[in-house]
Amino acid sequence: MEKDGESGKPRQAISSTSRKSNTSAQGWHYQAASAEACRKEAIEMTTLITGGAGYIGSITTQLIRSTGRGVVVLDTLENGHRKAVGDAPFVQGDIADTELVERICREHDVDEVVHFAAYKAVGESMENPSKYFQNNVTGSQKLFDALSRVGVERVVFSSTAGVYGTPDTVPVREDADPRCESVYAETKLMIEKTLGWYSRTTNMRHVCLRYFNAAGATTDSTLGEDWRYSQNLIPHVMKALLGHAPALKVFGNDFPTPDGTGVRDYIHVEDLASAHVAALDHLKNNGESITCNVGTGFGTSVMDIITTTEQITGKKVPYEVVGRRAGDPAECYADPSLINKTFGWSPTRSLDDIIATAYAWHSTHPAGHDS
Numbered sequence: 001m002e003k004d005g006e007s008g009k010p011r012q013a014i015s016s017t018s019r020k021s022n023t024s025a026q027g028w029h030y031q032a033a034s035a036e037a038c039r040k041e042a043i044e045m046t047t048l049i050t051g052g053a054g055y056i057g058s059i060t061t062q063l064i065r066s067t068g069r070g071v072v073v074l075d076t077l078e079n080g081h082r083k084a085v086g087d088a089p090f091v092q093g094d095i096a097d098t099e100l101v102e103r104i105c106r107e108h109d110v111d112e113v114v115h116f117a118a119y120k121a122v123g124e125s126m127e128n129p130s131k132y133f134q135n136n137v138t139g140s141q142k143l144f145d146a147l148s149r150v151g152v153e154r155v156v157f158s159s160t161a162g163v164y165g166t167p168d169t170v171p172v173r174e175d176a177d178p179r180c181e182s183v184y185a186e187t188k189l190m191i192e193k194t195l196g197w198y199s200r201t202t203n204m205r206h207v208c209l210r211y212f213n214a215a216g217a218t219t220d221s222t223l224g225e226d227w228r229y230s231q232n233l234i235p236h237v238m239k240a241l242l243g244h245a246p247a248l249k250v251f252g253n254d255f256p257t258p259d260g261t262g263v264r265d266y267i268h269v270e271d272l273a274s275a276h277v278a279a280l281d282h283l284k285n286n287g288e289s290i291t292c293n294v295g296t297g298f299g300t301s302v303m304d305i306i307t308t309t310e311q312i313t314g315k316k317v318p319y320e321v322v323g324r325r326a327g328d329p330a331e332c333y334a335d336p337s338l339i340n341k342t343f344g345w346s347p348t349r350s351l352d353d354i355i356a357t358a359y360a361w362h363s364t365h366p367a368g369h370d371s
Contacts, residue, residue: 046070046108047280050095050143051116053080055225056158056214060114060273061088062223067277072108074101075117081369084223096139101146112154112283113147114276115140118187121231125183136187137194144198154283155195155206156276161293161332163189163210170299171335174210174291181327192291199289207279212265212295212334214272216354217361224361226368233302234266234354237309238362241317248317250302252324257331261302265295265333268349268357278343295334296347304351312355
């Protein structure tokens with residue numbers, strides 16, 4: 001048994017295993033009030049979503065709108081897609097443009113913010129650190145300044161489990177020492193710390209969500225990840241499966257894991273989106289600032305992903321095993337106890353759901369939203 005870092009009460013450690021059922025073993029979930037009740041309560045509430053034209057941002061935007069909240073999306077479209085926003089109010093611009101941010105907040109009467117906007121390519125961040133510090137850290141600081149000036153005091157921030165680096169133990173808890181192994185991860189940790197100081201020195205309150213591995217697409221196949229720009233495993237599995245790329249490269253099969261391949265925590269993107277709604281509701285209900293893992297609590301290996309993809313699609317995934325990549329941990333998966341306890345949130349979709357929705361999306365959108 002492990003002890004909760006805040007309450008001192010014991011909590012059950014979560015084992016590394018593939019998940020196949022439609023709900024997690026713990027049976028956790030986040031259930032908002034009924035749609036009608038949400039619309040009545042939130043009809044006058046507006047959420048600014050920075051980076052809302054990206055993969056996770058667009059799907060979260062769609063879910064936030066379904067609760068009855070109004071939204072306005074701010075995105076440069078450097079990596080996002082205008083089509084992904086649909087008919088939601090949209091402004092093309094940069095978070096560092098403080099005058100623009102203030103004008104948006106005033107004109108749309110913004111109450112709260114979900115902050116996705118950031119560069120996120122790990123390799124590029126090591127080659128061009130200045131770009132990442134300037135955009136991610138300085139841009140975020142300017143955003144928070146603008147929000148403070150117009151009285152917007154609730155922020156949900158898109159962080160990353162990358163701040164943990166190679167963890168000593170799994171599942172990883174929020175009180176694990178940060179060990180950033182890339183400039184990208186370091187920028188996310190710096191933004192978390194910046195928000196912490198804003199919360200201590202102003203009326204701003206925040207939730208930092210440390211994502212593990214977002215995957216899958218919407219159930220109706222209208223929104224998903226563009227494999228042309230993705231560094232994530234599952235889009236590359238689908239790309240090889242569907243004949244749009246050579247054999248998938250499996251980086252190492254000699255890790256100290258059950259099948260020798262790396263183990264990660266894959267969370268369905270719609271579950272991840274629901275965690276943002278839970279975080280917004282927490283802040284709306286006067287909840288305190290907090291940092292939470294967003295994962296399933298289950299470890300899934302690369303070979304698990306390949307095998308499940310073959311079972312779901314009935315097709316073989318061409319792959320070849322190559323050497324490990326420097327810095328890749330053997331396994332990293334979340335302890336999601338804190339977000340469950342605080343928000344009542346839990347994932348409800350399985351690995352099968354991730355693979356099935358990803359396959360449906362990529363089969364019909366080989367060029368992403370340009371298909």
